[in-house]
Amino acid sequence: MAITPTIPLDQDGAHHGFLRLPYSRDDSAWGSVMIPISVIRNGDGPTALFVAGNHGDEYEGLIALHELAATLNPGAIRGRVIILPALNQPAVAAGKRTSPIDGGNMNRAFPGRADGTVTQKIADYVSRILVPEADLVCDLHSGGRTLxxxxxxxxxVLEDKAQQAACEAAMAAFNAPWSAIMLEIDAVGMLDTEVESQGKVFVTTELGGGGSATAVSLAIARKGVRNLLCHMGILSEAPEMAPTRMIDMPDADCFTFCDTAGMMEPLVDLGAMVAKGAPIAQVWPLGRPGQKATVFHAGRDGVLVARHFPGLIQPGDCLGVVAVPLDS
Structure with missing residues (x-):
């Protein structure tokens, strides 16, 4: 059976319910996965689709979109806001990056399959039904438990430069402290790729990490979501703007990967300027006294914008990311 919304997607007012996905299992023969959805609409106008919980251990978007769904007044908007505050609901409920049902990483499952796994079916519904309705899509991420x-x-960077310019304008309106032209090291199956292939305006975020949230990171998410509504003309008020710093992630030299197991010691903190070849972290062998740490170095000049979060690290883990500042 197909996913069925329990609320109308095209009627005025504030509607809160679920996308019901039939899922027969040992403890519920006629069970369902219930993916929360809110639709707030007032007349004709643009449609903004906001997504969080693409990964289940990233909390800034989850909290910001639950609040938006609870507080956005239909009378204050023009157009429609579709809110998926916990897209991969099984992963969110488990506090995990991936679904405990099928092991699916939602952000590697697009465009999905109508006859696939639970994760693939959710991705298929979003790709076929919701994204075509949207003028702008915002997918809120942070680092989760590992970054x-x-x-x-x-x-x-997009082949269609007019589309890229529209995306950049929306990114500027989101107005995070940093704004990135981002290289994805594994873009196949991402919601980003699917939305962009449909010609839509797309903005994503990385707003912290460690499997939790802070007052600062939540304030950035809340402001950014509201600013996008202003940018789209869905809200008539002016966006709240502050300075942002532009960074670029142009190639694979930005990424430093670990090739050994052990305890990671950061040698510089996020936001630090580093030179190509400078040490950014070292990994101590676990339980092997008398052995020196393995030192890992930056692949280019720039600013450290991301790092591995847990104290333990494995071969193949991304240890750090250095981006190129585009301003002084």
Whole structure:
């Protein structure tokens, strides 16, 4: 059976309910996965689609969009706001990056499959039904339990330069402290890629990490979401703007990967300026006294914008990301 919304998607007012996905399992033969959705609409106008919980351990977007759904007044807007505050609901409920049902990483499952796994079915519904309705899509991420980021909004380099310019304008309106032209090291199956392939305006974020949130990171998410509504003309008020710093992630030299297991010692903190070849972290062998640490170095000049978060690290883990500042 297909996913069925329990609320109308095209009627005025504030509607809160679920996308019901039939899921037969041992403890519920006729069970369902219930993905929360809110639709706030007032007449004709642009449609903004906000997504959080693409990964279940990233909390800034989850909290900001639950609040938006609870507080946005239909009478204050023109157009429609579709809110998916916990897209990968099984992962959110488990506090995990991926779904405990099928192991699916939602942000590697797009465009999905109508006859696939639970994760693929959710991705398929978003790709076929919701994204085509949207003028702008914002997918709110942070680092989850394994990464920590400087707070930034981001767009990608696109072949369609008019589309890229529209995305960059939306990123500027989000107005995070940092704004990134972002290289994805694994873009296949991402919501980003699907939305951009449909010609839509797309903005994503990385707003912190460590599997929690802070008052500062939540304030950035709340302001950014509201600013996008102003930018789209859905809210008539002016956006709240502050300075932002532009950064670029142009190639694979930005990424430093670990090739050994052990305890990671950061040698510089997020926001630090580093030179190519400078040590950014070292990894101590666990339980092997008398052995020296393995030192890892920056692949280019720039600012450290992301790092591995847990104290333990494994071969293949991303240890740090250095981006290129585009301003002084």
């Amino acid at each position: 920590d980021f400087l707070p930034f909004a981001a767009v990608h």
